[in-house]
Amino acid sequence: MNGRITVVGLGPGDAALLPPLARAALLRARAIVGYKGYIGLLEQEVLAGRQVLSTGMTGEVERCNAAIDLARSGVETVVVSSGDAGVYAMAGLVLELVEARGLAQDLDVEVVPGIPALCAAAALLGAPLMHDFAVISLSDLLTPWELILRRVAAAAGADFVLVLYNPRSGRRREHLPGALAAIAAERPETTPVGLVKRAYRPGQEVIVTSLGALDPEAVDMQSIVLVGNSATRLVAGASGPRMLTPRGYAGKYGLSGEDAPAGS
């Protein structure tokens, strides 16, 4: 083994949601590599005294290759992404490039788990993910739109809660309405929908609405859209309505009746 590269998800970005294992990986690193928007989430203490390799949103392959070069030369290197490094993020590209360059036996690739955007959004919305859910990116940069739409329709048809990543960009204005229409073919317009922007970051917005009332114009690339299943309902909350997808306790067990084991 001639080097190590650690892939770290920064979670929503707030240091309060960065687990100690991720922080320790950053602090032991001599080089930190990542998209400049994510590097910007890091505290000065983490950045100080370290080589920082950062470029704009494009340049991922180049950036990961540079990280691999650094790690090979013996520099302890961390590649950062937001959310969890393993959900639509950098863990895959690092593994892919290490393999393609024939370095699998030379470089140790460690993935440190983090809090994915789907969990950050769910926590702010209430409890929408108490039952089975499907996670789908609406970005068609690397996936044909037909396949994305097929997955949306399949998930809606099998009554999954849906979590939509990358729901909208300036270039792709028609995808979100298309996905919502496919869902609306299977579910009533009253189905609860949550929209979370910039979870746990400055400018955070949490909107609880419905399938029929969601305004696609309110959605941006930094949003997560969560669409409830047939059992999802709104519950009152001290600071506004929240989404709840019940597991069936009230129905099956009653509120003071028998209990059921935990899911996990």
Add this chain to the structure above:
Amino acid sequence: MNGRITVVGLGPGDAALLPPLARAALLRARAIVGYKGYIGLLEQEVLAGRQVLSTGMTGEVERCNAAIDLARSGVETVVVSSGDAGVYAMAGLVLELVEARGLAQDLDVEVVPGIPALCAAAALLGAPLMHDFAVISLSDLLTPWELILRRVAAAAGADFVLVLYNPRSGRRREHLPGALAAIAAERPETTPVGLVKRAYRPGQEVIVTSLGALDPEAVDMQSIVLVGNSATRLVAGASGPRMLTPRGYAGKYGLSGEDAPAGS
């Protein structure tokens, strides 16, 4: 507002994966409520001087009601679960009971996000969740088996990566083979499958195998089973094979060619 109840996911259980926000919620609490298996994951420093309300795996409703009673009486109370509190865990039951008891305006319910078991397992397996995935619990305690199987089949048919929670218990020996058969109807036996037991805990096991070779007898209730999609493949790793679901970089962009924006 007459009280606060905070729902905290402990992640895999290792303190190194507990984010500071979750730790702060535990430290400000005067009472900690949870299944004894999860309470046992907490350090003495967190438990010391606090009222601890813990019962066995059954008793969830009773335990949450007791937590609500404590919070109403002005005791700062935390309900803990493993993983993320919002994924098949306690956030929903707390919200449900608070609503049913007409306390939504009196009690502030805060959900602190954590690292879900699906991300812990994925990190140990490599990078299986780089593309759309479906998360399904095979427990039929609160869900009809027919619906679970319909979701498994729909997810397999639409080429989702599958993440199976609660894959097997002593009582439910036939569910996992049934689910695997439904997936095998859509995918070749060579499809990579990952099995992770006790992620980031003593006794951790990480097995990379295939749909045809997975031994259901090796799976227990504390396991997560991850089934790849049609693009998932094994890549060599310094300490054994890893699962990779590529996003398409190598195919679409080449290794030294153009770049693509990040997913999220």
